[in-house]
Amino acid sequence: DTAVSQTPKYLVTQMGNDKSIKCEQNLGHDTMYWYKQDSKKFLKIMFSYNNKELIINETVPNRFSPKSPDKAHLNLHINSLELGDSAVYFCASSQSLGPGQGYYGYTFGSGTRLTVV
C-alpha cells in the first residue's frame, strides 16, 4: 500500500536512554516532516527535509537529531530521553512544486507513541 509508515508504533523507555524512530514513505514525495503531538492534542512541527536537505528546524532541543539518508526516509534519533519527551511523534510527507513554489499531497503516518518512564 502507498503510505507513510513509522516504526515502532509504541516505544516505552527509561529516562536517559537513546532511541530512534524510523519513517519511510513510498508516495514518491520529496519532502518529509516530523511533528510532535502532546497530551493536549497540540500538533507542532519539529523538522522538515526536502530532498535530504533540512529546511525547517523549529525550536527543538539538540537532543533530537533527524537524519534523512534518502528522500524516502526520515529518521528521528533522541538522546538522553526525558519525561517531557513523552508524546506521539508523527512523520509526514508532501511533494514540493519547486523552490519557493509550495507543497501538496500532505500525508501523515500513524504515529509513534513514546513513553519515557
Next chain:
Amino acid sequence: LAKTTQPISMDSYEGQEVNITCSHNNIATNDYITWYQQFPSQGPRFIIQGYKTKVTNEVASLFIPADRKSSTLSLPRVSLSDTAVYYCLVGPPMIYNQGGKLIFGQGTELSVKP
C-alpha cells in the same frame, strides 16, 4: 498566520448533521481555510479546503461567509466512525505554503454516540 478558535469538544448522535464552527478574525486576503480530521491512533488527514462561499466533497461541506472571519465544517448524517478530532487551519494554501509547515490549533473533539 491567522489564529483560529474552535470549540474544544462536541457531542452528537448517529444520523445527525454536525456543524463545527471555526473563528479566524484576522484571516489574510490570500489565506485559505483547511480542515483536517484525526482519528484516534492515526495521523491527521486532509478533508476539505476552501476560500469563500461553499465547497463540497464526498466527506464534508465547508461554508465560508462573505467576510471570511469564520467558517463552518458540516458533516452530514454522522456515524460512529466520524468520532475524531477536527482541526481548522488558516493560512496560505499548501500550494503556496513556504516550507510546507502546517500550524495546528487545539482542534474540536467530536464524539458520536449511538
